Amino acid sequence: MKSELIRAREAAKIARTVSESQKNEALFAMGEQILCSTDAILTANAKDVEAAKKRVETTTRIDRLLLNEHRIQMMVDGLHEIMALPDPIGEVIEIWTRPNGLRIEQVRVPFGVVGIIYEARPNVTVDTSALTVKTGNAVVLRGGKEAFETNIALTVALRKALHDVLLPSDLVVMVTDTDRRSVDDLIRARGLVDLVIPRGGAGLISHVVENATVPVIETGVGNCHVYIDSHANLAMALDIIVNAKTDRPSVCNAAETLLIHSAVAPSFVPIAAEKLTKLGVELRLDAKANHLLENESIIAKQATEEDFATEFLAPILAVKVVESLDEAIDHIGHYGTGHSEAIVTDENEVAKEFLQRIDAAAVYHNASTRFTDGYEFGFGAELGISTQKLHARGPMGLRELTSYKYVIRGNGHIRR
Amino acid sequence: MKSELIRAREAAKIARTVSESQKNEALFAMGEQILCSTDAILTANAKDVEAAKKRVETTTRIDRLLLNEHRIQMMVDGLHEIMALPDPIGEVIEIWTRPNGLRIEQVRVPFGVVGIIYEARPNVTVDTSALTVKTGNAVVLRGGKEAFETNIALTVALRKALHDVLLPSDLVVMVTDTDRRSVDDLIRARGLVDLVIPRGGAGLISHVVENATVPVIETGVGNCHVYIDSHANLAMALDIIVNAKTDRPSVCNAAETLLIHSAVAPSFVPIAAEKLTKLGVELRLDAKANHLLENESIIAKQATEEDFATEFLAPILAVKVVESLDEAIDHIGHYGTGHSEAIVTDENEVAKEFLQRIDAAAVYHNASTRFTDGYEFGFGAELGISTQKLHARGPMGLRELTSYKYVIRGNGHIRR
Numbered sequence: 137m138k139s140e141l142i143r144a145r146e147a148a149k150i151a152r153t154v155s156e157s158q159k160n161e162a163l164f165a166m167g168e169q170i171l172c173s174t175d176a177i178l179t180a181n182a183k184d185v186e187a188a189k190k191r192v193e194t195t196t197r198i199d200r201l202l203l204n205e206h207r208i209q210m211m212v213d214g215l216h217e218i219m220a221l222p223d224p225i226g227e228v229i230e231i232w233t234r235p236n237g238l239r240i241e242q243v244r245v246p247f248g249v250v251g252i253i254y255e256a257r258p259n260v261t262v263d264t265s266a267l268t269v270k271t272g273n274a275v276v277l278r279g280g281k282e283a284f285e286t287n288i289a290l291t292v293a294l295r296k297a298l299h300d301v302l303l304p305s306d307l308v309v310m311v312t313d314t315d316r317r318s319v320d321d322l323i324r325a326r327g328l329v330d331l332v333i334p335r336g337g338a339g340l341i342s343h344v345v346e347n348a349t350v351p352v353i354e355t356g357v358g359n360c361h362v363y364i365d366s367h368a369n370l371a372m373a374l375d376i377i378v379n380a381k382t383d384r385p386s387v388c389n390a391a392e393t394l395l396i397h398s399a400v401a402p403s404f405v406p407i408a409a410e411k412l413t414k415l416g417v418e419l420r421l422d423a424k425a426n427h428l429l430e431n432e433s434i435i436a437k438q439a440t441e442e443d444f445a446t447e448f449l450a451p452i453l454a455v456k457v458v459e460s461l462d463e464a465i466d467h468i469g470h471y472g473t474g475h476s477e478a479i480v481t482d483e484n485e486v487a488k489e490f491l492q493r494i495d496a497a498a499v500y501h502n503a504s505t506r507f508t509d510g511y512e513f514g515f516g517a518e519l520g521i522s523t524q525k526l527h528a529r530g531p532m533g534l535r536e537l538t539s540y541k542y543v544i545r546g547n548g549h550i551r552r
Numbered sequence: 553m554k555s556e557l558i559r560a561r562e563a564a565k566i567a568r569t570v571s572e573s574q575k576n577e578a579l580f581a582m583g584e585q586i587l588c589s590t591d592a593i594l595t596a597n598a599k600d601v602e603a604a605k606k607r608v609e610t611t612t613r614i615d616r617l618l619l620n621e622h623r624i625q626m627m628v629d630g631l632h633e634i635m636a637l638p639d640p641i642g643e644v645i646e647i648w649t650r651p652n653g654l655r656i657e658q659v660r661v662p663f664g665v666v667g668i669i670y671e672a673r674p675n676v677t678v679d680t681s682a683l684t685v686k687t688g689n690a691v692v693l694r695g696g697k698e699a700f701e702t703n704i705a706l707t708v709a710l711r712k713a714l715h716d717v718l719l720p721s722d723l724v725v726m727v728t729d730t731d732r733r734s735v736d737d738l739i740r741a742r743g744l745v746d747l748v749i750p751r752g753g754a755g756l757i758s759h760v761v762e763n764a765t766v767p768v769i770e771t772g773v774g775n776c777h778v779y780i781d782s783h784a785n786l787a788m789a790l791d792i793i794v795n796a797k798t799d800r801p802s803v804c805n806a807a808e809t810l811l812i813h814s815a816v817a818p819s820f821v822p823i824a825a826e827k828l829t830k831l832g833v834e835l836r837l838d839a840k841a842n843h844l845l846e847n848e849s850i851i852a853k854q855a856t857e858e859d860f861a862t863e864f865l866a867p868i869l870a871v872k873v874v875e876s877l878d879e880a881i882d883h884i885g886h887y888g889t890g891h892s893e894a895i896v897t898d899e900n901e902v903a904k905e906f907l908q909r910i911d912a913a914a915v916y917h918n919a920s921t922r923f924t925d926g927y928e929f930g931f932g933a934e935l936g937i938s939t940q941k942l943h944a945r946g947p948m949g950l951r952e953l954t955s956y957k958y959v960i961r962g963n964g965h966i967r968r
Contacts, residue, residue: 149885153908234930238919247941248911326761330941345742349762351942372964379966469565491959492569495664503654503962512967513958514650525663525746525955526767527943539941542929543907546919548788550795551928 137321140309141249141276141328147306148248148274154303156223159270162307163219165297166266167212173293174208180289181258188282200256201283211262218266221516224535225272241543246272248330250537251322253344255280255336261290265308267519269298271537274307276329278322280336281314288312323348330539335520338447353528353536355520358388358475359447360505363464363490365481366399372502373480374408377453379504380478382415385451388521389476389508392447393454395464401457402428409434409455417451424457444471461486465493472496474523476505497523497530553737556725557665557692557744563722564664564690570719572639575686578723579635581713582682583628589709590624596705597674604698616672617698627678634682637932640951641688657959662688664746666953667738669760671696671752677706681724683935685714687953690723692745694738696752697730704728739764746955751936754863769944769952771936774804774891775863776921779880779906781897782815788918789896790824793869795920796894798831801867804937805892805924808863809870811880817873818844825850825871833867840873860887877902881909888912890939892921913939913946 170177181203188198227244234240250273254260261277268275279287287310295305311318323332326349333353334344345352362380364373380391396404405428409419419436420443421429429436443454444467458464468477478500479490487501498508508531510518515533522528528536586593597619604614643660650656666689670676677693684691695703703726711721727734739748742765749769750760761770778796780789796807812820821844825835835852836859837845845852859870860883874880884893894916895906903917914924924947926934931949938944944952 149909149911152911232930234928238923238928240929245911346765351940352767353942369964375964375966383967487961493565495565495568495661496957498958498960501959501961503960503965504967506967507654507960507962507965508958512650512654513656514648524767526769529955530958539945541912542914542924542946543917544914544919544923545903545917546923548785548791549919549923550791551799551920551922 137311137313137318138325138328140311141322141325143306144249144274144276144309145328147304148246150304151269151272151274151307152246154272156225158301158303159223159272160219162269162298162301162303163215163266165301166262166269166294167215169293169297169300170208170212170262170290173289174205177208177286177289177293178203178205180285183285184283197256197282201258201286203258203286207259211259214259214263215266218270218517221270221534223270224538229540236549237547238549239545242540243543244535244538245541247537247539249274249276249328251276251278251329251332251350253278253319253322253332253334253336253340255340256282258283258286258290260335261287262294264519265294267517267534267537269307271534273537274309276309276311276322278311278319284314319343320347323350323352326350333520353522353532354524356388356475356523357447357473358390358521358523359393359445359471359473360389360391360476360478361393361395361468361472362391362478362480362505363395363458363468364397364400364404365461365479365483365486366397367483367486368400368480369482370400370404370407373404374411376478376480376502376504377408378411378415380506381412381417381453382451383504383506386449388447389505390449391453391478391505393444393456393471395456395458395467396425397464398424398457398459401425405429405455405457406432406434409436412453415451417453420452420454422456425455428457447473461489465490468494475521476500476508478503478505497521553727553729553734554741554744556727557738557741559722560665560690560692560725561744563720564662566720567685567688567690567723568662570688572641574717574719575639575688576635578685578714578717578719579631579682581717582678582685582710583631585709585713585716586624586628586678586706589705590621593624593702593705593709594619594621596701599701600699613672613698617674617702619674619702623675627675630675630679631682634686634933637686637950639686640954645956652965653963654965655961658956659959660951660954661957663953663955665690665692665744667692667694667745667748667766669694669735669738669748669750669752669756671756672698674699674702674706676751677703678710680935681710683933683950683953685723687950689953690725692725692727692738694727694735700730735759736763739766739768742766749936769938769948770940772804772891772939773863773889774806774937774939775809775861775887775889776805776807776892776894777809777811777884777888778807778894778896778921779811779874779884780813780816780820781877781895781899781902782813783899783902784816784896785898786816786820786823789820790827792894792896792918792920793824794827794831796922797828797833797869798867799920799922802865804863805921806865807869807894807921809860809872809887811872811874811883812841813880814840814873814875817841821845821871821873822848822850825852828869831867833869836868836870838872841871844873863889877905881906884910891937892916892924894919894921913937
């Protein structure tokens with residue numbers, strides 16, 4: 137493992153000074169090479185899928201793993217999209233001259249070596265390689281063993297493309313050791329790895345955070361709320377909660393809890409409950425909300441404390457009636473994961489207070505939480521959504537894969 | 553310990569929305585209260601100093617601990633300087649409107665709760681409390697046991713001042729438990745503490761980095777180099793290496809190794825060696841440099857591999873003759889700690905290559921490494937110098953104590 141990291145480190149030294157056009161040439165070559173290698177990639181993928189079927193994995197998990205010509209083309213399209221994005225490296229973030237004449241430039245630079253730890257989706261192999269190459273970083277890929285054969289075939293293609301355009305193939309290095317120890321070796325390789333990003337389930341992320349000594353950007357868990365204020369447009373509120381819950385329940389920016397002010401709960405809860413249950417959403421109601429549905433024919437469960445703390449990632453919604461904005465903010469402060477939180481209200485002052493007091497990566501006024509996404513934000517790419525506050529918060533694009541340095545020019549300046 | 557962190561967390565919720573003028577009022581009150589409490593602070597400090605003397609600590613260590621009226625006034629002056637700095641909180645970093653009409657603002661916000669782990673200097677207690685209050689954060693102070701009594705007296709004054717201006721006194725919380733376990737409790741308090749900054753020696757920093765699960769900003773170790781190129785102005789080069797080594801040898805931005813191109817080594821090494829040894833610097837020379845001093849009356853040791861890897865923090869300088877820019881860059885890549893690195897050359901193309909290829913927080917052309925400092929950079933305050941690449945690199949001022957969030961305003965926007 138160490139020798140692989142050293143190779144990536146050497147490659148990163150070269151990548152630091154590679155021009156934008158060279159990096160784009162590499163991305164294009166990576167796409168061409170993937171297309172040329174379609175047969176080899178599909179053959180490798182068939183082995184992984186076969187093995188998954190033998191292990192009697194769920195169809196969802198097998199689908200996550202599966203590649204076909206269309207999905208391969210989508211990966212290549214993704215490479216072309218990243219080619220079209222501006223290169224952040226070398227950007228002068230700030231420049232100033234000190235009274236003593238020293239000129240200080242803050243310049244955007246690559247991190248160096250970025251480790252990515254992920255699970256079954258093979259497209260992550262290609263996406264993250266493209267993002268790191270574009271930002272002048274080397275990447276160490278440690279994918280899940282379910283996609284082992286596929287990842288090997290993809291990495292071989294990516295490395296060949298880099299070699300063909302005269303860049304170090306070690307800009308993309310795959311860890312072929314798939315036991316847990318290889319994760320630990322990677323996340324503890326201080327001095328060799330500059331940053332680790334875990335992409336996957338809560339278990340993987342907490343293992344990395346607990347054990348890493350290399351800096352980590354934590355991605356993901358989203359226990360998101362939509363709060364309907366007493367002065368909300370209820371038609372808008374209904375659209376937003378329906379969208380936030382049902383558009384794609386399995387993703388981190390989907391809503392998990394509806395908070396509703398008691399002043400509008402009697403008119404809103406029955407309508408919302410009817411609509412949501414029709415759409416297949418299972419409701420978990422607190423006592424007050426439950427009471428409002430007593431005379432309705434809607435079947436709903438009682439919410440437990442645990443329901444409010446859970447990221448369901450499924451068509452399930454917890455519902456709670458609150459007496460005030462303060463109660464809503466306190467509830468979110470207690471159960472939220474700092475991902476995405478929305479208020480629906482016509483009162484700008486109430487919205488302002490919510491937006492300021494809620495401590496989350498993305499706070500919304502009169503919009504669905506579903507917009508927390510690199511593409512929806514206009515970043516053109518996404519490497520995940522950070523739920524920590526250090527370095528990157530919210531959707532991470534190319535810029536979030538960079539650091540900076542200070543370049544100082546003098547004329548014999550010494551400090552007195 | 554946990555209850556203290558919860559109190560800080562609650563205070564941080566309030567601090568998030570406090571105005572700039574209120575925060576400045578608090579800083580002013582903190583200064584007044586420290587002046588009012590001078591007697592109590594000096595009495596407490598005398599106990600710490602007494603105890604240090606009983607332990608037969610070195611005079612340097614005792615001096616680091618010692619307060620007097622002048623030093624207390626300097627702390628208060630520091631508070632006034634931080635008052636005068638602009639408040640970074642609420643700054644709109646970027647704002648844009650998406651094609652669908654969603655308006656996205658990236659707004660600077662406080663971290664929340666910041667933990668500071670430090671050693672003997674009591675001024676850190678006041679400085680960091682001021683920086684965190686100004687940036688709307690709550691701080692948890694875990695100082696060294698050498699300054700325990702002094703830190704209690706200072707914290708009592710700071711907390712009283714906060715209370716007097718109607719802010720939560722828990723914006724400044726001191727951990728009164730001084731065993732190592734309290735450090736571990738603090739650095740593993742995920743969900744309660746947003747960021748930990750260790751300020752102190754290499755042992756403390758590596759303990760924190762190894763064991764923290766809370767995000768860390770690593771400060772400090774500086775094995776800095778000055779490289780004299782074959783086309784350098786040698787008079788300028790001499791000024792710079794003398795300044796970088798002797799201005800203040802005990803700090804992290806002091807130079808530890810002189811690298812010199814073989815083309816100018818014969819004329820430069822003897823002159824530099826004479827000047828530096830006269831100034832009390834002990835030289836550790838590689839074989840080539842040693843050879844150049846054979847006929848001189850200068851006493852110097854042979855450099856070992858370890859010398860090149862050491863941050864002496866003392867009037868000791870390792871010297872190595874290199875054959876090329878590449879060799880200098882490789883040496884720095886191998887032994888450097890990513891802090892501050894300088895080149896002296898009249899060739900702009902050579903300088904450009906050095907500045908681009910060297911991977912450090914601050915890279916200098918024709919200037920001393922000693923300028924890597926928040927005040928010298930014009931930040932008006934400094935919380936340490938980061939040697940990591942995540943979030944903050946180089947001198948950290950107020951802005952580096954902030955995170956950001958996205959505030960998104962819609963008009964019933966849902967994702968389709």
